[in-house]
Amino acid sequence: MQVLASLALGSLQGKVPLLTRALTGDFNGHHAFMIASMLRAIDEADNRISRLSEEIDRQLQGRAVRCARRGRGRRR
Template identity: 50%
Template sequence: MAKQRLEKFLESTDLKRSATASDLLGVSSRAMLDALGAGERSPQVLAELAKGRMRAKIPELVEALTGRFAEHHAFICRMQLERIDQMSNWIE
């Protein structure tokens, strides 16, 4: 549920990560989300964080990562990721 909430939130900022990545919390996606939360806003820089097979999708990633993501969005994103991490730790 928290994962879907995060995905909906990202879509509200015009970031369409789900269009290019099957797992919102996979290695590449998580690196991009962490960078967004840390203040990175350049779609090109974010797309370059792609790993493995996702590197072939860098042009699509740049387009998907172009949106209106501001500091207050970064705060909410960080909070959502922390919540997801806490729930994951409880399950393990």
């Protein structure tokens, strides 16, 4: 755990002893299950955000085309 804690960057470098203590302990199958579940939820959220961003871009592009056809958005 000392090796892992020593990889700390920035302001965490001064907290290596605390990190070592935090990383020391029991890690069992239940913890692995919970972490895997949380990582899957993060991946799913990332995918949803990506799809929403693509849809927003598509909608904005369509709006820009419609506005250009109507002459909106031009400075007069």
